[in-house]
Amino acid sequence: MASIPVLPLLLVFLLPVHANTQRNQSNSDIILLGSSLSPNANRTSWLSPSGLFAFGFFPQDDWFAIGIWLVNQSEKTITWTANRDDPPVSSNATLDLTIDGKLLLRTGKGSEKSVANVSDPATSAAMLDSGNFVLYGKQSHVIWDSFDVPTDTILGGQNLSSGNNLVSSVSISNHSGGHYTLNMQTDGNLVAYPVHNTNGAIDSYWSTATFGDVQLILTRSGHLFIYGIELGVHNLTNSSYAKKNGTTIHRATLDADGIFRLYLHHFKSDNTSSMLVEWSALQNQCEVNGFCGLNSYCSVMGRKADCYCYLGFDFINTSNKFLGCYQNFSEEDCGRSNDTVVQYHVTSLQNMSWRDSPYSVFSTTEEDCIKSCQEDCYCGAVSYMGDDCSKYKLPLRYGSIDSAKSNTAFFKGNRSIEVREVSIGSKRSPISIISVSLGSVSCLCIVLATSSFLVYRYKLDGYRKLSENLNLELA
Numbered sequence: 001m002a003s004i005p006v007l008p009l010l011l012v013f014l015l016p017v018h019a020n021t022q023r024n025q026s027n028s029d030i031i032l033l034g035s036s037l038s039p040n041a042n043r044t045s046w047l048s049p050s051g052l053f054a055f056g057f058f059p060q061d062d063w064f065a066i067g068i069w070l071v072n073q074s075e076k077t078i079t080w081t082a083n084r085d086d087p088p089v090s091s092n093a094t095l096d097l098t099i100d101g102k103l104l105l106r107t108g109k110g111s112e113k114s115v116a117n118v119s120d121p122a123t124s125a126a127m128l129d130s131g132n133f134v135l136y137g138k139q140s141h142v143i144w145d146s147f148d149v150p151t152d153t154i155l156g157g158q159n160l161s162s163g164n165n166l167v168s169s170v171s172i173s174n175h176s177g178g179h180y181t182l183n184m185q186t187d188g189n190l191v192a193y194p195v196h197n198t199n200g201a202i203d204s205y206w207s208t209a210t211f212g213d214v215q216l217i218l219t220r221s222g223h224l225f226i227y228g229i230e231l232g233v234h235n236l237t238n239s240s241y242a243k244k245n246g247t248t249i250h251r252a253t254l255d256a257d258g259i260f261r262l263y264l265h266h267f268k269s270d271n272t273s274s275m276l277v278e279w280s281a282l283q284n285q286c287e288v289n290g291f292c293g294l295n296s297y298c299s300v301m302g303r304k305a306d307c308y309c310y311l312g313f314d315f316i317n318t319s320n321k322f323l324g325c326y327q328n329f330s331e332e333d334c335g336r337s338n339d340t341v342v343q344y345h346v347t348s349l350q351n352m353s354w355r356d357s358p359y360s361v362f363s364t365t366e367e368d369c370i371k372s373c374q375e376d377c378y379c380g381a382v383s384y385m386g387d388d389c390s391k392y393k394l395p396l397r398y399g400s401i402d403s404a405k406s407n408t409a410f411f412k413g414n415r416s417i418e419v420r421e422v423s424i425g426s427k428r429s430p431i432s433i434i435s436v437s438l439g440s441v442s443c444l445c446i447v448l449a450t451s452s453f454l455v456y457r458y459k460l461d462g463y464r465k466l467s468e469n470l471n472l473e474l475a
Contacts, residue, residue: 031125039091063088156220180258194290237279258288286400293324297399311347329414345413352409353402358390
C-alpha cells in the first residue's frame with residue numbers, strides 16, 4: 001500500500017479539534033448568558049476578535065435572516081445561514097442567548113425557534129476568527145458549532161465529512177436552500193446533483209470519482225483536497241496566491257449556479273479588501289444539470305450562459321427561467337383514431353446535447369427518423385447523427401448546445417394539417433357517412449324552403465282575389 005503523506009494526515013487530526021477543545025478566547029470576546037441581538041437594537045451582531053466575521057441579523061430583501069458573514073466587504077459575503085428555509089423575520093425579532101442556556105430566535109409574534117440544537121445548556125458563546133460560531137458548555141467545552149452544520153460554504157480549517165452535504169443558495173441575495181447539492185457520499189465520492197434529482201450518474205454533473213472512508217478538507221492556506229486512510233490525498237487545488245501584507249481567508253462555496261468554487265479574500269491593513277476565484281470545478285455553466293429548466297436548453301454566448309425554450313414552447317416565467325418551458329400547443333388528437341395522420345411543423349437545432357437517455361435508438365434515414373417521431377405520441381424530439389435515430393420523451397431535461405456534437409435535433413411543433421384517409425371499400429368510413437348525411441339534410445332543407453315559398457305565394461294570390469271581390473260587392 002502506498003505511504004500516507006504525513007502533513008495531510010496531521011491536518012486530518014488537527015482540523016476537527018475545534019469541536020473538542022476548551023475555550024481559548026479573552027473575556028471581552030465571550031458572549032454571556034442573557035445577551036441579545038435585534039435588527040432594531042444598537043447591537044445587531046456579535047463580532048469575532050479581529051472584526052472580520054460577524055454572527056447575527058443580516059438583511060434579506062425587506063426582511064432579516066440570521067447568519068455569519070465576512071464583515072470588511074462592500075457587500076456581505078454570507079458563509080452560513082441559520083434555519084435557512086424558514087421565512088425571513090421582521091425587524092421586531094430578537095436573537096437571545098437565554099439565561100437557561102438556549103440560543104433562540106423570537107419573532108415578536110410570541111413564537112420562538114432554536115438556532116442551535118443542543119442537549120445540554122450552554123454557559124457562553126463566541127464568534128471565532130475562523131468564521132466558526134460556537135456554544136460552550138460546562139468546563140468551557142464546545143457543545144455546538146456552525147462548522148458542524150455547513151450550509152453552502154466551508155471555510156479554511158473546516159471539513160465536509162462523509163454523509164454530509166452543501167446546498168446552494170437560491171441567489172446571491174436569497175440564502176434559502178437553492179437548486180443544487182454537493183454530497184460527500186458514504187461511498188467516498190464527492191458528487192454534485194440538482195437538489196431534487198440525486199438518482200445516480202444521469203443526474204450528477206460533477207464528481208471527484210474517489211472512494212472509501214474520506215472527507216473533503218480545506219486548509220487555512222487554501223489547500224482543497226479529499227483525504228482518506230486508504231485513498232490518501234486526492235488534490236482538487238492548492239492556493240497559488242503569493243502571501244502579501246494583510247489577512248487572507250479562503251472559502252469553498254457551492255454557488256447559486258451549481259458550480260463549486262474556491263475563493264480567496266484578501267483584507268489589507270488600510271481596511272480595503274479584494275476577492276478572486278482561485279479554482280472552479282466547472283468552467284461552463286451549461287455543464288450543470290438543471291441550470292435550465294424542463295423543455296429548455298442552455299447555450300453560451302460569449303462568457304455568459306443563458307436559457308432558451310425549444311420552438312413550440314414558452315417560458316413558464318420569463319423572470320425565472322429555472323422553471324423551464326411549457327408546450328404551447330396540444331396533442332389531444334394524437335392516437336385517437338387509426339385513420340388519423342397528424343402533420344406537425346418540424347424544427348431543428350444543430351449540436352444539441354441531452355444527458356438524459358433516449359427511450360429508443362435505431363438505425364434509419366433522417367427522413368424516416370423524423371416521420372417516426374411524428375407518428376409516435378410519446379416522442380417529443382429526436383436526435384439524428386450518422387444513421388442513428390434517438391427518440392426522447394417530454395419533458396426534455398439537461399439540454400445544451402455542444403459544439404463538439406455533430407448531430408441534428410428535430411422537434412415536434414404545432415399541428416399544421418390533419419389528413420384523414422377514407423377507405424373506398426364496401427365499409428364506408430364515419431367521415432363519408434357524416435358527409436353524405438349532411439348533404440341529404442341540406443337538400444331536404446332546400447326542398448322544404450321552396451315548397452313553403454310556393455304555398456305562401458298561392459295563399460297570397462287567393463287573399464288578393466278575395467279582397468278584390470269584396471271591394472266590388474261593396475261598391
